[in-house]
Structures are given as C-alpha cells and as structure tokens.
Amino acid sequence: MEERIKNAFQKALEVEDKEIKLTDQFRDYEEWDSLGQLSLIAILDEDFGVEIESDDFNEIITVGDLLKAVQKRS
C-alpha cells in the first residue's frame, strides 16, 4: 500500500522519478497545485476506491497521513 500511495503522488504530479517519502509535506512539493490535487483525488477514487472529502483532505499534511487515511477507508 505504501508504494502504491507513493506511485499515486508520482502519477498525479507527473514526476515519475521523484523520491516520495512518508514524512514529506506534499503541499510543499514544487509541482503541487490544484490540478495535482484533483489528479490525486481522481487516482485515489479510481485505483483505491477511496473518496476523501475536501475538509478531511485539508487536514492531511504528509504522505504518511494520506496513507493512513486511505488504509482507514479501504
């Protein structure tokens, strides 16, 4: 699951070679923008069957937080 979440970030931000760490605060990524966020949400929905409401998503700070949120919902 951890690798799949990291891949989701790489795919959403179109940065396939970027190293993604669980402790990363993903909003600090240079590539992070509203389209990246939309893409990530679409990938979580399609690949993980997980929907995260906007308010909940706003409370997710790190890659690790997202992993936990997805695990909790799947």
Added chain:
Amino acid sequence: MIFSLSGKNILVTGASSGIGRQIAIACSAMNARVILLGRNQERLDETLASLQDPALHLRYSADLLEYDKVESIIKDATGKTGKIHGVVNCAGISTTLPLRVINMNKMADLFHTNVFSAINLTKIVCKPAYIADDGASIIFISSVMSVVGEAGKTLYGMTKGALVAASKSLAIELAPRKIRVNCISPGVVVTPMSKSSFYSQNENTLNQIRSLHPLGLGRVEDIANPCVFLLSDEAGWITGTNLFVDGGYTAR
C-alpha cells in the same frame, strides 16, 4: 402571451433532482403532462409529489445506459399518455479531471452517460409511433463548457460540445417532420451535483467561479423557464440553436 404547455406530453430525463426536477415542476405548472425518468426511485417520487396534480404524471425509475430497455418504457408511457410533444434530455454527470488522469474508460463512461444515452432516447422517441404527429420540441441540456474552457473540464466539455453538434444536424434532419431540436447551455447552477463538485468544496474556488458569472450563480428556475419557452408553440420557429443561460459567463 403565456408559454402554455397545455395538452402536451413532455418527457424529462434526469428528473430525480436538480435542474431536471425543476424542469418537470415548471412543465407541470404550465399544464403539461410530464413523464419523469430518473435513476433514483425515491427522489423521483419526491419530484412527482412536487408536481401540480401528481396523479396526472408518470414516472419511471430507469438507467438510460440500459439502452435496450428504453423503448419498452417509451412504449408504456405513450400507451398511457398518448404521443410525446417534447423531450428534455437533462440526465448527465459532471467531472473535473486534469488531462493526466483522463483515460479510455473515463472517456467512454462520460460519453455513454452524457451523450449516447440522450441520442439513443431521442432516436426512440422520434419514431413516428411515439412522437406527436404535428411536431415536437427536443432539448438537450448542454453547458457553457460546450464552447468555452476551464482547466479540468476537457472531458466534460467534449461531451457537452458533442450534444451541441448533434443537435444542429438533428435540427436539419427532423425539420421536415416539424421536430425542433435545441440546446440550452447553462453556466454554473446551484444544484446537488454542483455542490458536490470540487470547486464548491473550497470557498476560494467557489468565489472564483461566482466571479465568472456577472449575474451570480444560477438557480434551477433560471434553466427551467427557458426550457418551457423552447417546448412551447411560441418557440415554433426556433431550431438548431444553443441558448446560453449563464448569467453572463460567456459575455466576456
């Protein structure tokens, strides 16, 4: 002048909520007999209950993507009401998907839901056995995204543009039978669907969307009223148009 729909049978898809529900309500208020189609039976019943004289109207809980089952519904409905004088193709969904996450499945799904189902239904209703002999009015609910763009709206805009393109050729093809075909292209209207959209979940993006509409965001009534007009005999010389009802969104 009153845009009466008295004596007309009007079929509305996507009637279980939002714009489709209000179109059904407006048609019944103008004395039409309404045939409601929608996926959610419970919400369809709520629409039916909010129509003038509910017992007069029909409702069918159906998935228009089950293409082969549509004709039996139309046959049953017209058997009860008589032939159809108007159709409002309102069923559809919206997406906001950046190019990088669009794939073949998503394209196919959205085209089936927003385009193919409406064309299939229209094809069936336009059979001489089901459509009124003295002509009819067909409306497709498109979107401003049929002609302008926003980031993430590629796929949605493709489907809405397809409806506009289809309506123009249908208008020509069906004119000899006095069947008029038009589109209405709304801007952002406050509905359960738009409220669940990405842009509604964040106050900043919602304000941004609001600022693109000089007259503010739309109400469902703003779309239902011009539908009544296009369905009425007063619009008898209007076909092949795409009417923008967008609070000024495309005026810029």
